[in-house]
Amino acid sequence: MSFRHSMTWLHTWSGLVLGWLLYFMFVTGSTGYFDEEILRWMQPEIPLQESSISASEFIETAERRLDQVATNATETYIELPLGRSPFFSIWWHEAATPETGARGLWHNEKLNPNTGEPVITRETEGGEFLYRLHYALHYIPGWLAYALTSLAAMFTLVAIISGVIIHRRIFKDFFSFRRHKQRSWLDLHNLFGVLPLPFHLMITYSGLMLLMFSTMLPVPASSYGVGEGLRAIYDEVFTEHDSRSATGISANSMSTVSLYNDALKRSDGGLINYVAIKHPGDKNAVIEMGVLANEGIEQHKPIHYDGVSGELYDPEEDASKHSSAKSFYDTMEILHEGLFARPLLRWLYFLSGLMGAGMMATGSLLWAVNRRKKHTMSGGGVRGLALVDRLNLGTIVGLPIAIAAYFWANRLLPVDLASRAHWEMNSLFIVWGIALLHPFLRWKKTSLKSLWCEQLMFATMVYAFIPVLNAATSEHHLGKALLQGDWVMAGFDLFMLVLAMCFAIAFNKLRRRIPNPSVENSAAGVKV
Amino acid sequence: MMISSFSLCLLGLCLLSLATKRNRKNALPNFKKLTTLQTRILKCVGFSCLITSALVLAEAKGLSLGLVYLGAWVTLAALTQALLLSYQPRGVPSLLVASLAAVIISVALRI
Structure with missing residues (x-):
């Protein structure tokens, strides 16, 4: 068997064996790029903002509501209906209480953008469910789902690379779709595979990487052991370090609205679509303004303030610096999730994802068409x-x-x-x-x-x-x-x-x- | 500079598609045969447009986001080309002229 023949065999079977699962992953993953928009449609109780309301008014309204419901919160978060987000909502975290055995929990309320009153919405998982399906599947344990989706991502990567190798005329046939010829299924499969090739390579490689801590457990386990040792390293790498813990000493916080206005000036006209307060009412309170990034691949470039003095505060100062491996991991995660993408780029992400689904669908159909031809000729x-x-x-x-x-x-x-x-x-x-x-x-x-x-x-x-x-x-x-x-x-x-x-x-x-x-x-x- | 970069991608891919014999025959059936040198020039100019588009995007959006946009623009431009070559191949020369005009105007306006 020649090299090209062995690659053809590899391409066919690596694509076909988990082809339907991959189609499912591409379709549900693509819908995930519009998870918030889908959730908005699935919660029609949320009224439309009727008049122009300033962000300062939104913040004041949200703070009034938080004062009522989040008296013991260790962290609060106000989501403003600006930028992509269609929601005006508040979040608050209540710490675990060992005496009662209650676990630390995040609570969420969506607010009416016109009145500030809480909106009672129907219970739904919205677009988040579709997004989660593409890697966590459903009805099966998480470890099994991660193993299956990771295996599928590996098969796709193999199929893409072997596909590039076996595609003799990848440049000559770059635009070819001979729709009335016998090759039309193959042409369509090639188009869906080759046109968004950088996307396919990025999405499968990064997808594989995002699940590596579940599927390639023996690698970190060989260095850090299992149990507590592994948990400690996971916490160190993946948990956001809180360089300022609460002191328990009460202090008056700065006005959030004045800090918002200050952040607005510093952000050079950028949008601020969330305000987060860590340790509200504490001497060590930190207020974070979520400025939407205008450049780079990060979604936000947050500005932090000392909640009591109102001075700028750099949380990275004390935190350990990220290694280049962690930075690479973060970059691939950001690229995979595409949270930074503005509407046009988001639609192109979605389109590329659908072309991935098209590539898997046409691949399976092509296999059936070719096999049918073969059987018709041989009579098997x-x-x-x-x-x-x-x-x-x-x-x-x-x-x-x-x-x-x-x-x-x-x-x-x-x-x-x-x-x-x-x-x-x-x-x-x-x-x-x-x-x-x-x-x-x-x-x-x-x-x-x-x-x-x-x-x-x-x-x-x-x-x-x-x-x-x-x-x-x-x-x-x-x-x-x-x-x-x-x-x-x-x-x-x-x-x-x-x-x-x-x-x-x-x-x-x-x-x-x-x-x-x-x-x-x-x-x-x-x-x- | 987003329109400039997309127009450059479109122009580059138009030239690259016309550099292949089969596409050229469909798009320009009455056009005389090109010499190897002329075909190579078409390819060189086509690739130069794509490289220029990459540089424009890297300058406007930074290297990381610029590369993401380049991938997206090339996909969209190639899809446009593929649809045109499949359903209306004689529209390719018009697209070539339109994308060239778009490049000139958008570069002049810096959009």
Whole structure:
């Protein structure tokens, strides 16, 4: 076997074995780039800000509410509805009390941006659930999920590198998509793989790296041992060091609004979208202003103040300096999560992620197309091929249908249902299970082409009616959102319509083009 | 300088696509055959545009964010090229002229 042949074998099998899991990871991971926007849509109780309110007013309102609810807080956090964040919310941390056995907990309240009153929202995990799915999966223990997703990331990295090696004409075919030729699936697979190649390499390598402390445990364990030794090194590397601990001596804090105004001047016109106070009311209080970074790949360039004197304070001064390995790890983490990305770059991250999903989908379809051709010529059995065909359909179209079901469940499940968020998540998997079963149940009654058409038509319908569902179950219908300039709500509905249109186009195209294996195989005398 | 850098990517990829025989035949069916030297010049200018775009982005956004934007711009420009070559190949020369004009205007306006 020549080197190129062995690489082709490696590329095929490393891509196919966990191909469906990788498709799932690319799709859910891509939705994670819009987790806050998805959460905003899934909590329609939050009213739109009706008039222009200054950040100082927001801070004063939030502080009034924190004075009522967070009397024993060790840390408070005010999220302002500026920049990307659509929420006006407060967070506070209450320390653990060993006497009662209560654990330290973060509490969160979303506030009405117009009145400052707390808003009671429906229980949902929003976009965070979809984002978490891409590495933590669901229903299985964390260690197993990390091992599976890490293995899948490793397989993708191998498939990408071997794919570059076997792609003889990577530059000549860089733009090629010969849509009416037999090579069209291969061209499409190459396009989805090659155009965002830097993204694919970055996302798989960094994904692998982010999970290395779970999956490559023997490496740190060999140096630091297991148990306490390993825990200590993890804490040292990953825990944010609090160089100023509370003294227990009360002191009057500086006005947060005046520090906010000072930070605004120092930030050169940059937006400040959070205010954090550590040890409020203590002599060692620290106030942090979250200035959105205008350059570099960090999301924020925070400015810290001594909470009592109001002087600038550098928390890094006493903290241990990061090693170059930790800096590299942090850089890859930032690149992977893309939190720094402004709207345009965020959309391009999302597009590249979807192209990754497209690469996995076309790879699996290409395998099935090639295998079918081979079997048609040789007249051999196609049991494995039939299984792949069914799983391809149930995954490639079934997963988007399941995600739509998650959005439908958000609006159709009773607001006061117990464990509501869990039932939303369950809805996704129940519908995906049905979508996976559908081709198995109807295989003998209808052709593969018809099965694809059925699911594509269903996907078109479920996405096309999401804006209608939104209009029927909330006050933020598309027309109103557009008129009010509420681009988060309007953008979500519009994107659902775009997805519906894509499925409708695919439905139309595939109705005419997908070869019917029953016909092909019966012509070749093969039983499916 | 974001528009300048994207226009440079688009221009560079237009030139690189026209440097390959099959794409050139589809985009410019009546164009005379290019010599090897002319093809190499097209490739050189195309790659120079991409390198210039990288430098513009590094200057405007810093090296780290500039490289991220470069990856994103190249992906978007290449996708535009691929769609045009697949569905409307004769539109490539128009895109070439438009991207050249966009480069000149955006560099002059420093946008």
